[in-house]
Structures are given as C-alpha cells and as structure tokens.
Amino acid sequence: MxxxxxxxxxxxxxxxxxxxxxxxxxxxxxxxxxxxxxxxxxxxxxxxxxxxFLSNSMVVYGGETSMPYQGMKEGRWINLKARDIDISSEEFQTVIDEVGAQYRTSGMVSNGQQYLTGSIAGVYPNHIKIDKVEMLQGRFINTIDINGKRKVLIISNKQAKELKTHVGQFVKVGNFAFKIVGIYKEQENGRADMFSAYSTIKSIYGAKTDDAGRIEFTFHGLETEGDNEAFEKDYRQRINTAHQAHPDDESAIWLWNRYTQNxxxxxxxxxxxxxxxxxxxxxxxxxxxxxxxxxxxxxxxxxxxxxxxxxxxxxxxxxxxxxxxxxxxxxxxxxxxxxxxxxxxxxxxxxxxxxxxxxxxxxxxxxxxxxxxxxxxxxxxxxxxxxxxxxxxxxxxxxxxxxxxxxxxxxx
Structure with a gap:
C-alpha cells in the first residue's frame, strides 16, 4: 500500500x-x-x-456473342434451350451432380383484397440447396410437382404476412389458382422471389418458346482454380457449339461459378x-x-x-x-x-x-x-x-x- x-x-x-x-x-x-x-x-x-449460396454450384445464363462464327456476325443473343439442360446432365456426369433450371416471370398474386406483384421463379427441387432456402413452414418443390405440373407456390414469410395467407390456402396467380405449400425465411439482404415448379411456370408462361431460362447445377471434384477453369472451358465450348457460337467466345454464355468466387x-x-x-x-x-x-x-x-x-x-x-x-x-x-x-x-x-x-x-x-x-x-x-x-x-x-x-x- x-x-x-x-x-x-x-x-x-x-x-x-x-x-x-x-x-x-x-x-x-x-x-x-x-x-x-x-x-x-x-x-x-x-x-x-x-x-x-452453395459453394459448389454454378448458374448458367444466356449471353451475347462477341465473335463472328460460321458466317454469322457477333452481337447475336444466345438463349439457353431445353437441350442445354440435357447436355449438362448427360455429357458432364463425371463432374455435375444435379441439374436444374429457373424460368422466371413476374405476376400479381392475390388473396381476396390483398395482393402483391413480384418475381415468380419456376425451379427444380435442387434450388433449395443451391440458394440455401430456409423453410419455415410446409415444404419446397418436389419431383411430383415437376412431373405433374402442379400449381403450387412457395412464398416468403413477409409475403405471407402481406397476403394474409398460410400453408394450405389457395391464392390467385394471374388467372390461375395456386396452392401455398411452403413458406420460407426471407433474407434481410435479398430480394424475395416466389417459387413454383419449373414445368408449371414454363407451361403457363413459356409454352410458346423453347427457351429454358437459366441452368443451375451442383458439382464435385473441382478443388482448384485450375480444375474449375478447365471445366468451364470445356462446358462453354460444348454449349457454344450447340448454339453455333465460337467455342472460345466467353460472352456467348455466362457462368457464375460460386466455388471460384469463394x-x-x-x-x-x-x-x-x-x-x-x-x-x-x-x-x-x-x-x-x-x-x-x-x-x-x-x-x-x-x-x-x-x-x-x-x-x-x-x-x-x-x-x-x-x-x-x-x-x-x-x-x-x-x-x-x-x-x-x-x-x-x-x-x-x-x-x-x-x-x-x-x-x-x-x-x-x-x-x-x-x-x-x-x-x-x-x-x-x-x-x-x-x-x-x-x-x-x-x-x-x-x-x-x-x-x-x-x-x-x-x-x-
């Protein structure tokens, strides 16, 4: 002291x-x-x-050609087709696990006097893993929905509150009645989509076109940047060739590789x-x-x-x-x-x-x-x-x- x-x-x-x-x-x-x-x-x-997002996943978008090829000029827009989904699942089985797709549209969803306008994405069941959708109630899209072209809808918790609806209730999407089968947690930093079966949305809103929208898939075995670059090159060349685009044209399609991004x-x-x-x-x-x-x-x-x-x-x-x-x-x-x-x-x-x-x-x-x-x-x-x-x-x-x-x- x-x-x-x-x-x-x-x-x-x-x-x-x-x-x-x-x-x-x-x-x-x-x-x-x-x-x-x-x-x-x-x-x-x-x-x-x-x-x-799931790190070992990839999303494929259509793009615009930047190189002339086989007598066609650059500047041609490439829309992904159903055959591109088949190519992805059949020709790249050694790397790709599950192939899905998104067909997006916008529409008004109403429940009595309550309504909202938003983006509706037709997806495959694997989307819940790729975009890490967290379900709060009900379920997500399943294979039966895809095969049967069921008119089902998954909305966010905020959308459910705005529409004053719940799982099991029917709402109107345009002129069609869709059943709410699931409610997911809306992320604070995201823009909330409504989800339905890919086949359903494609048949209603894309029946007059063979455009597939976006392709998304999970993959395995690509551990390094070199492995991913080699796969992306092979995949791009194959899809480009299917659309008569130059094999080396990196603008013809866009690949969002979450793994290399990470x-x-x-x-x-x-x-x-x-x-x-x-x-x-x-x-x-x-x-x-x-x-x-x-x-x-x-x-x-x-x-x-x-x-x-x-x-x-x-x-x-x-x-x-x-x-x-x-x-x-x-x-x-x-x-x-x-x-x-x-x-x-x-x-x-x-x-x-x-x-x-x-x-x-x-x-x-x-x-x-x-x-x-x-x-x-x-x-x-x-x-x-x-x-x-x-x-x-x-x-x-x-x-x-x-x-x-x-x-x-x-x-x-």
Whole structure:
C-alpha cells in the first residue's frame, strides 16, 4: 500500500509526463482495436454474402456473342434451350451432380383484397440447396410437382404476412389458382422471389418458346482454380457449339461459378487480414515507441531522486521494483481505457454503418457487419504494451540503480 501511495504521489507531481505516457498507451490500443474491428466488419459482411449460396454450384445464363462464327456476325443473343439442360446432365456426369433450371416471370398474386406483384421463379427441387432456402413452414418443390405440373407456390414469410395467407390456402396467380405449400425465411439482404415448379411456370408462361431460362447445377471434384477453369472451358465450348457460337467466345454464355468466387473472396479476405495486422502492429509500435521514450525520460529525470534513495539506504531492487510497478500500473490502466474506447467505437460503427445496405441489383448487400475484436487480441495487445513499457524503463532504471549515490546526486 505504501508503494502504491508513493506511485500515486509521483504521478500527481508529474501529471504531464503521466498523461503523455497514458495517451501513448491508450492511443495504440484504441487504434489497433478500431482497425481490426473495421476490417472484421468488412470481412463478416462479405462472408455473409458468400454463405448465401452453395459453394459448389454454378448458374448458367444466356449471353451475347462477341465473335463472328460460321458466317454469322457477333452481337447475336444466345438463349439457353431445353437441350442445354440435357447436355449438362448427360455429357458432364463425371463432374455435375444435379441439374436444374429457373424460368422466371413476374405476376400479381392475390388473396381476396390483398395482393402483391413480384418475381415468380419456376425451379427444380435442387434450388433449395443451391440458394440455401430456409423453410419455415410446409415444404419446397418436389419431383411430383415437376412431373405433374402442379400449381403450387412457395412464398416468403413477409409475403405471407402481406397476403394474409398460410400453408394450405389457395391464392390467385394471374388467372390461375395456386396452392401455398411452403413458406420460407426471407433474407434481410435479398430480394424475395416466389417459387413454383419449373414445368408449371414454363407451361403457363413459356409454352410458346423453347427457351429454358437459366441452368443451375451442383458439382464435385473441382478443388482448384485450375480444375474449375478447365471445366468451364470445356462446358462453354460444348454449349457454344450447340448454339453455333465460337467455342472460345466467353460472352456467348455466362457462368457464375460460386466455388471460384469463394476462392477469390478467401484470397481477398486473407490479404485484408494481413494488411490490417501490418497496419495495426505499426500503430501499436508507434504507441510502444511513445511509451519507451517517455519511460526513458522518466528514469533520466529521476536519477537524482534515485541517488538520494540510495544514499539513505535504499536497495537497488527497491528502485527497480518502483519503476516496474509504476510502468505496469500506468500502462494497464490506460491500456484498459484504450480498449474500452476501441470497443465503444466499434459498437458505434456497427450501429451506424452496420445498417447501411447497397443495392447490388440481384440483392441488397450489407457492407459492414459485426465489427468486433476478440478479447484475447485486446488482452495480448495490452500485454505487449505493458511489457514494452516495462522493458523500456527497466534498462535505464537498472543502470540508475547501480550508479553510485554521489554520481547520481551530481546528475542534472
């Protein structure tokens, strides 16, 4: 207790010095936590978008030719056909697992006086896995719906609330009666579709055309970017050939490969993490340098005091202990303050930027989510600062503790 009281009196006599030391500690910890928190917020938001879809899945869209081929000019629009679904399932069985398709339209759905207008997607049963549709009530599309062209409908929980309907009830889709067989959870950052059987929507809205819409499938065995690029090249060449497009024309059809997208995203996240740690560690280092400089000045200023202490019988260890404990107390208190302020800043960022969404067309993306830093990181950063400040003061304090009293008393 006497030692703590002495440290307190010393801090009171040297308010500026103590304040500068504490500020250097608090600032270093604060900036490290804020930087890591902001980086984690960006990473978490991107991870959320990545997890919206099954990673080993692919969606194929029609495109526009960019190369002339077999006497036909570029600029020709390619619409995927039913034969492309067969090609996908029959000729690429070694890679592709389940093949499905989407045929999309828009229409008005009504239940008495309640109605809404939205996108209706005719899909296969595998869509629930590919787009990770989370069912709350009822079921999703099944094979019987496809084979029987059943007029069934799956809507989101928000759509069900707006229509005031439930599973088992019939609603009107245009001039047709559809039965609600399932309700799924609408994602906050997505645009909600209504789902029905592919064959049903195709027969009602696409009977006059042989366009297949989009093709979607799951695959296996493509573990590297090279494997995926090789498969995409072979697949594109085959589909292009079926449409009399140049085999190497990458614009004739578009492939959305979620697996390579995830690989690229993981690389980007790794780069962001590394950059954040480098910047954060340099920020922490600047704080450590500040603490070290101030501790060096502190010991130099107190050399005269140490001489008096030794002259009246103080042991070298008592001087060392005084410096060590003072350094630990100051860095711990201000390190804790910096940590609390950093966490508060992250919470403020989450409360403001965390609710900002960017409309990406197909969905609304959250750009900032849960900017938190683990307590282990906060603790480790504070300990580094404490140890650095202690070592910085320990070296000159050790020299001061060994100096002869008469020389210490002569020091300026």
């Amino acid at each position: 006497e030692l703590l009281n002495e440290i307190w009196q010393t801090a009171r006599r040297n308010k500026l010095r103590t304040g500068l030391t504490g500020f250097a500690v608090a600032w270093g910890i604060f900036m490290l936590i804020v930087l890591l928190g902001a980086g984690n917020g960006l990473i978490n938001a991107n991870m959320t978008q990545m997890n919206r 690989l690229q995203m993981q690389k980007g996240i790794g780069i962001i993490r590394t950059a954040l740690w480098i910047v954060g560690l340099f920020t922490l280092l600047s704080g450590i340098v500040g603490v070290s400089n101030i501790m060096l000045i502190t010991v130099k200023e107190r050399t005269h005091e140490f001489g008096i202490r030794k002259a009246i019988g103080a042991k070298p260890w008592s001087i060392l202990k005084l410096i060590i404990i003072e350094s630990i107390i100051i860095t711990t208190i201000f390190g804790y303050i910096g940590m609390i302020l950093g966490i508060a800043a992250n919470e403020y960022m989450d409360a403001t930027l965390g609710h900002t969404k960017v409309d990406a067309g197909l969905f609304k993306a959250t750009m900032f989510l849960d900017p938190t830093v683990g307590l282990d990181v906060c603790f480790e950063a504070t300990m580094v600062m404490i140890i650095a400040g202690t070592i910085a003061g320990l070296i000159p304090a050790f020299k001061a503790s060994r100096i002869r009293p008469i020389e210490a008393l002569r020091a300026d």
